[in-house]
Amino acid sequence: MAKPVPTITTIAEAAGVSIASVSRVFNGQPVRDSTRRRVLAEAERLGYVPNAVARSLKSNRTDQVAFAVEDIGNPVYLAMLREIQPVLRADGFRLVVHSTGGDPGEEIEVLRGLGRRHADGLVISPIRVTPDLLGALAQAAAPVVVIGSVPPGTPVDNVRADSRTGVRLALRHLLDIGRRRIGFVNGPLDTVPGERRDAAFRDGMAEAGRPVDEGLVHVGGFRRETGAEGARRLLAHPHGPPDALLCANDLIALGALDTLRAAGLRVPDDVAVVGMDDTELAAVSWPTLTSVCLGSAERGRRAAGLLLDRLRGAPPAAPAAGSARTVTVAPRLVVRASTTGGDQ
Amino acid sequence: MAKPVPTITTIAEAAGVSIASVSRVFNGQPVRDSTRRRVLAEAERLGYVPNAVARSLKSNRTDQVAFAVEDIGNPVYLAMLREIQPVLRADGFRLVVHSTGGDPGEEIEVLRGLGRRHADGLVISPIRVTPDLLGALAQAAAPVVVIGSVPPGTPVDNVRADSRTGVRLALRHLLDIGRRRIGFVNGPLDTVPGERRDAAFRDGMAEAGRPVDEGLVHVGGFRRETGAEGARRLLAHPHGPPDALLCANDLIALGALDTLRAAGLRVPDDVAVVGMDDTELAAVSWPTLTSVCLGSAERGRRAAGLLLDRLRGAPPAAPAAGSARTVTVAPRLVVRASTTGGDQ
DNA sequence: TTGTAAGCGTTATCAT
DNA sequence: ATGATAACGCTTACAA
Numbered sequence: 001m002a003k004p005v006p007t008i009t010t011i012a013e014a015a016g017v018s019i020a021s022v023s024r025v026f027n028g029q030p031v032r033d034s035t036r037r038r039v040l041a042e043a044e045r046l047g048y049v050p051n052a053v054a055r056s057l058k059s060n061r062t063d064q065v066a067f068a069v070e071d072i073g074n075p076v077y078l079a080m081l082r083e084i085q086p087v088l089r090a091d092g093f094r095l096v097v098h099s100t101g102g103d104p105g106e107e108i109e110v111l112r113g114l115g116r117r118h119a120d121g122l123v124i125s126p127i128r129v130t131p132d133l134l135g136a137l138a139q140a141a142a143p144v145v146v147i148g149s150v151p152p153g154t155p156v157d158n159v160r161a162d163s164r165t166g167v168r169l170a171l172r173h174l175l176d177i178g179r180r181r182i183g184f185v186n187g188p189l190d191t192v193p194g195e196r197r198d199a200a201f202r203d204g205m206a207e208a209g210r211p212v213d214e215g216l217v218h219v220g221g222f223r224r225e226t227g228a229e230g231a232r233r234l235l236a237h238p239h240g241p242p243d244a245l246l247c248a249n250d251l252i253a254l255g256a257l258d259t260l261r262a263a264g265l266r267v268p269d270d271v272a273v274v275g276m277d278d279t280e281l282a283a284v285s286w287p288t289l290t291s292v293c294l295g296s297a298e299r300g301r302r303a304a305g306l307l308l309d310r311l312r313g314a315p316p317a318a319p320a321a322g323s324a325r326t327v328t329v330a331p332r333l334v335v336r337a338s339t340t341g342g343d344q
Numbered sequence: 345m346a347k348p349v350p351t352i353t354t355i356a357e358a359a360g361v362s363i364a365s366v367s368r369v370f371n372g373q374p375v376r377d378s379t380r381r382r383v384l385a386e387a388e389r390l391g392y393v394p395n396a397v398a399r400s401l402k403s404n405r406t407d408q409v410a411f412a413v414e415d416i417g418n419p420v421y422l423a424m425l426r427e428i429q430p431v432l433r434a435d436g437f438r439l440v441v442h443s444t445g446g447d448p449g450e451e452i453e454v455l456r457g458l459g460r461r462h463a464d465g466l467v468i469s470p471i472r473v474t475p476d477l478l479g480a481l482a483q484a485a486a487p488v489v490v491i492g493s494v495p496p497g498t499p500v501d502n503v504r505a506d507s508r509t510g511v512r513l514a515l516r517h518l519l520d521i522g523r524r525r526i527g528f529v530n531g532p533l534d535t536v537p538g539e540r541r542d543a544a545f546r547d548g549m550a551e552a553g554r555p556v557d558e559g560l561v562h563v564g565g566f567r568r569e570t571g572a573e574g575a576r577r578l579l580a581h582p583h584g585p586p587d588a589l590l591c592a593n594d595l596i597a598l599g600a601l602d603t604l605r606a607a608g609l610r611v612p613d614d615v616a617v618v619g620m621d622d623t624e625l626a627a628v629s630w631p632t633l634t635s636v637c638l639g640s641a642e643r644g645r646r647a648a649g650l651l652l653d654r655l656r657g658a659p660p661a662a663p664a665a666g667s668a669r670t671v672t673v674a675p676r677l678v679v680r681a682s683t684t685g686g687d688q
Numbered sequence: 689t690t691g692t693a694a695g696c697g698t699t700a701t702c703a704t
Numbered sequence: 705a706t707g708a709t710a711a712c713g714c715t716t717a718c719a720a
Contacts, residue, residue, distance in 0.1 A: 005459075005485070007713055018691045023715060032689055049459035049485070053400045054713035057696045062397065064440070073426045082417045085443055094462065096408070096440050099429055115349075115393035118438065141349070141393070254628055284598055286630025351697055362707045367699060376705055398697035401712045 006048040014042040066119040070102035075279035080300030087304035102127040115141035143310035161294040166331035167200035179244035185230035186248040187222035227255020250275035272339040287337035295329035350390040358386040410463040414446035419623035424644030431648035446471040459485035487654035505638040510675035511544035523588035529574035530592040531566035571599020594619035616683040631681035639673035
């Protein structure tokens with residue numbers, strides 16, 4: 001009843017040859033033409049398909065790469081995924097995705113998975129970099145590329161954004177258009193991006209010779225509600241609302257827009273708004289959102305490239321001491337209506 | 345130099361026991377306590393991790409499930425993915441994603457992958473259902489769940505949306521708010537959703553006793569540009585612009601909003617707009633977009649559930665003749681500002 | 689060109 | 705409770 005799955009042996013017997021010959025046929029190795037034909041005919045007839053698991057056991061390769069991020073639904077990670085997938089696919093790798101919820105424990109589990117031979121390599125974008133995670137990274141059983149920042153000396157290839165420059169671009173733009181009371185709505189300070197953007201904001205303000213008014217700084221999550229809430233709080237500032245809002249990502253900015261609209265304030269006339277990440281949401285919102293592109297797509301592409309280098313290279317695929325590569329992707333300010341009005 | 349990867353044999357020797365005992369320890373089978381301790385100690389010391397590939401070869405399971413869609417970046421598929429992933433994960437399955445570009449050839453390749461034992465099961469959402477694809481579905485070497493519609497009798501579990509009812513809900517809503525000249529901007533008619541929505545539009549209009557004016561029907565891609573372009577064309581209708589636009593998905597609707605805005609028409613006062621799929625974009629756009637929720641998230645969840653049933657069941661996991669299950673997810677109209685103005 | 693046979697790292701069936 | 709040993713399906717010397 002249950003159709004037995006044909007193996008190389010089944011075919012060998014049916015075609016009256018050895019299993020070695022069958023294997024050769026399927027690996028494009030030299031075989032007599034008549035043999036090849038017979039084997040292929042039987043394979044076709046019996047519906048034979050080579051078993052990739054058995055092949056993996058011999059070759060010690062899975063032809064899979066894992067991609068681990070906090071939440072694959074986040075547009076930033078999605079942008080990376082969209083770039084990574086085709087690049088790896090072109091080299092014959094399938095993609096296994098992990099949504100870790102940002103839990104270092106789960107991320108470490110994924111790293112362990114490399115030892116179990118779940119995948120030949122990993123692209124990971126940890127949102128919280130703990131010592132345990134760094135340890136696991138250093139011990140990874142297969143090539144790993146981190147999208148994000150790791151402490152200097154960490155023996156892992158990594159592709160990072162330049163939040164500092166990005167924030168500076170945004171601040172300069174806001175100052176250029178005459179804004180002076182700039183509010184800042186950020187995500188959690190115990191995350192890498194949150195901490196980075198906070199520092200960058202403060203440095204940037206200092207550079208511009210502007211003091212930071214803590215009453216104009218709000219910290220929450222990287223979520224829309226945080227933007228709405230943060231904007232509400234900053235609008236209630238005793239000296240009146242700020243004339244610009246720098247938001248640590250686009251979702252926060254959208255939330256801020258909601259609040260501003262509800263408060264009857266005009267964007268950008270009364271308050272200019274800048275987001276970060278330049279996700280597809282920025283182009284859709286109304287007014288369209290000026291945003292700092294931190295190059296998610298490019299970071300994804302570069303990460304895939306770095307990983308492929310290691311994967312293609314000879315076995316010593318882990319970065320030899322000091323050979324870890326760091327790529328930094330330059331940010332770019334995408335100016336839209338939320339700061340300049342003008343175009344729709 | 346190259347740290348040799350320890351195997352069960354390495355540990356057995358180090359601990360002075362047989363490989364069988366090591367295996368038992370790692371599978372929670374009865375072993376003397378002292379033995380267990382010794383094995384675990386050596387495993388820890390040598391950094392032993394069980395090889396999942398070897399395990400798969402024996403067990404004939406990969407603990408992986410594949411998810412194949414046209415473009416994983418499409419919010420609709422993404423919504424499915426977000427639901428599917430945790431459900432499968434809870435049962436210990438990893439997720440392999442495939443973006444097929446809607447090419448039936450690639451989809452068939454993924455189906456073949458099941459025979460190669462790349463995955464234990466598959467959730468697939470084909471956008472074009474060709475005879476070849478149906479053939480491959482019927483022959484799949486492992487359980488498959490289709491998200492979408494398949495011809496009656498196809499021996500595959502499937503979870504479908506109800507476009508017909510969805511379109512009807514939208515039409516009724518537009519008629520309810522007094523619209524009479526309803527335009528329709530659709531995606532390609534050679535895709536399942538495109539064809540379905542076209543038929544539903546015509547039926548719905550007929551039901552409502554309204555003739556279909558072909559000058560108010562536009563067909564393009566499921567893209568924003570199609571919406572912009574379609575709206576432009578319909579606005580130029582000799583009898584003047586329509587007073588409502590039904591768009592076959594949210595992207596199209598956003599494109600239409602662009603055009604309407606550029607033309608100085610008010611939404612919804614001059615033209616009401618309805619999208620479909622109720623993606624996150626609908627809530628972000630301005631005005632926020634009334635949209636027909638076709639239950640992407642729920643379809644994903646249900647599909648994962650159906651697949652798990654088969655995966656957990658005894659080997660005869662393919663639907664026995666006639667036992668294929670079909671689940672239909674009810675649509676729901678989500679009313680927002682693009683038809684009623686009012687709220688924000 | 690082809691076949692034999694030895695693994696790849698597990699699990700599982702026997703004995704013991 | 706433990707140990708040999710035979711699979712699992714394939715690739716790959718080594719022989720013939």
